[in-house]
Amino acid sequence: MVIKNAKYLDFSEEKIKEGDIEITDGRISQIGKGLRDENVVDANGLYLMYGMIEPHTFLGIAEDGVGFREFDLDETSSIITPYMLPSYAIHPQDPAIKESLSWGITTACVMPGFANIIAGAGSIIKTYGDSIGELLIKEPACLKVNLTREIMSYHSEDKINTKMYAYALLRRKLEEARNYMKRPEKKRDSSKQDLKLLLKVLKKEIPLLIHVHRREDIERAIMLKEEFRFLLILSGCEEAHLIPELIKKYEIPCILGPLMRAGKDPETKNTTFRTCKILKDYGIKFALSHAQSENPVKILRFLAMLAHKAGLSKWEALKSIASTGYEIFGLSDMGNIEEGKIANIVAFDGDPMDFRAKAVWTMIEGEIVIRGEI
């Protein structure tokens, strides 16, 4: 297939380019002038951008329109649940998945909510498919940890009251996994399923995603990383702009947000879109996220506009929703319209930074799967 007459955004050169895009077996195989194929998509007047990624979401597990009593978000029967796999809860027919796709979001990392200290795995999905098998790209993609005061609001006082205890429980579990690894192969108890993902973390096969708000918790997360030697992704990190030197020193990627939040508790009081520009100035890698708080996933592009309004360059803003998220999860064959990448593309009828522009179609792995914003 060839997409003709395309204007497309090249994130690596930060340029809007013109050219034909050839797609073979779901990947971008060639970009050039005058490419031919029997199967042609005319993209005259359209702006093509790589499909967006929502890196921290509850799509399919906190389903739209069913009411929160139906959510599979927080397994509050226990406070440490490192064995949770979202693929056992994701409902592919959640209308929010289709809506997100129609607005140009092609990929998402779905994870459990904010209740548990170790919440469970993050799973990378594409936003198109009827079955979980079709949706799922990578599971586990990370293991999610929460170290915020929100934990206390989900659990009763006889379970947990202080952050100190949250850290203690986390460190004890990490230590348990480390001890398990020290044992000779034969002496390991294979029924220890709950350590499975933690072992992957300690072997650096998957990163530990730690959701924090405050600067001191960012610091502590980095200290934990140094102690247990895992790969770290910071999530939330609304106070990252108050401690950028440290984040830069350890080269920790950040999944930033939700930034469009009010009704803030003391931990999130410093939330501002200005954080984006500051992180950029320090050369910190970050992706924007709703963390599916109060706003629908589909309006992710408008978060980039607000980041731009608050000082981030247009290109950096767009990369923070359609490129760096892929890098953070090691999805190296996604994140830019260039040869070799998987052909997940959204076509807008104007510049993606223009609020009037609408998604005209969205392509997953070389196939136009939806037309028009829902």
Added chain:
Amino acid sequence: MILFKGGIIHSVSDRGTFKGDILIKDGIIIDIGERINHPDAKVINIQGLNVYPGLIDIHTHLGIYEENTGWAGADGNEYSEPITPHLHALDAINPDDPAFFDAYANGITTVNIFPGSANIIGGLGVAVKTYGKTLKDRIVKEPSGLKMAFGENPKRVYSHKKMMPSTRLGNAYIAKKALKEAENYLKKREKAKKGQIDIKNEAIVGVFQKKYPARIHSHRADDIITAWRIMNEFGLSFVIEHCTEGHLIADFLKEKHIPCALGPSISTKIKQELKNITFKTAKVLYDHDVLFAFITDAPVIPIYTLPLEATFAIREGLPSFEAIKAMTINAAKILGVDDKIGSIEKGKEADIVITDISILNPLHKVLYTVINGDIVFDLKKHQSVVI
């Protein structure tokens, strides 16, 4: 005296949009036109900038669900009983809530503040300016309306307590019972002349006496119709709050002349009653001549997203001019204060917002906000946008 010179004035009045000057004295707009000069006025050149009436959000919880406080500053819902008309939002507002700064730094100069939607009758609201020396100075209208709620919220809250209302049937019964009692109370009080005052019934009587409308939280179409059936029975005027499924019954809203406080549309469908939320509703209401104004429900959605509600509506075909009206004059009309605010006209209070590009573009920056004639936000001094 301040003279703003050379702005593109979106007056939201019969004069429409034009290039001109605005002269302000003692908090009032005293002249608008081309080439105004006054020797005593401090001149501010706003050549080529966009000037709008200060934005109005008619449904917020600013100051009663305070920012950054958590539990300590959450005074929105009195969950102890479902009929609490005698509560005044004014009694919980913290005027130092930083959300008021977020509001005026983003051009929102008046907000109406309500108790939450846990109760069938939640209490009385107040409309205030977002800046002013004392809370009293800031009041635009008090009480501004009687907050009521139908649908999921009251039945969820009270079913947990195994109390009425635990169903929509209970919602309607409890509302009618309270209204009937107030009606009887009013008749008795009129006869007795010097009767005992019951502050609970007095708060409802204000609606019977047309001093302020009921403002009824209803998302689903059937809940909106329930609201009409009950209010119609008592001959009371009301406004539908949120009006999430308004597009499904736009003919009905038109026929019954029901105004709507619409939004927030930038909301996840976290409850069943939100499942039909769409950015298209505003256009449908406009096509049916329904009077509506946008709301953020802040801090549910941040107060600075008020113009973003309009942005998403114009993407679905609502004319830009109507989108501006739905944040200014329509809001003032619904509050019943359009004689004072909501447009840039001679004699109105000088609440003005000045932006670089169209306020409907999410990339716009607010350069100045003026409330009661005072420049309360100046981007040059503040140095960065407040989002």
